[in-house]
Amino acid sequence: MKLAKLKNYLMLLSFTLLLFGAGCQKKDTVGNAGMLTGADSKVWKTEKETTASGEKDKVTKEEKQQEIQFFANGSFSMRSPTQNASGKWTYDAMAKSLSLQFVGSDLTENFQVLNLTDDELKLQAADGSQMILETE
Numbered sequence: 001m002k003l004a005k006l007k008n009y010l011m012l013l014s015f016t017l018l019l020f021g022a023g024c025q026k027k028d029t030v031g032n033a034g035m036l037t038g039a040d041s042k043v044w045k046t047e048k049e050t051t052a053s054g055e056k057d058k059v060t061k062e063e064k065q066q067e068i069q070f071f072a073n074g075s076f077s078m079r080s081p082t083q084n085a086s087g088k089w090t091y092d093a094m095a096k097s098l099s100l101q102f103v104g105s106d107l108t109e110n111f112q113v114l115n116l117t118d119d120e121l122k123l124q125a126a127d128g129s130q131m132i133l134e135t136e
Helices: 003-023 033-037 061-065
Strands: 041-050 067-071 075-079 084-094 099-100 108-114 120-124 130-135
Touching: 033 067, 041 061, 075 108, 099 130
Parallel strands: none
Antiparallel strands: 041 067, 041 130, 067 075, 075 084, 084 099, 099 108, 108 120, 120 130
């Protein structure tokens, strides 16, 4: 009798721990525009990349030197040792989308925002490739 109660107790405990563990897993969140810019502006650098097929893509030394700065007024600046670009950004938290419109160009880059927190931004391009950016 005691063995059956102990067995039931252990099974209930295991089930409770399983539910607790599943509930505590880190989930991707899509925050607000303030997380993208901070109070005035925030600088982001590439940390990781994956190809459209999901394979890890090595971030080169040159790519690690590139940065994008989002300003609270809706503008952005991209910088690297060899070139600079700027433009306007729009972020739609409901649609989980980020658009970059470059100055002097018809080029607009559109990304799906997979994760946005105060220190991490995970984007997916139209081709399925992904990029994780982190703040300085």
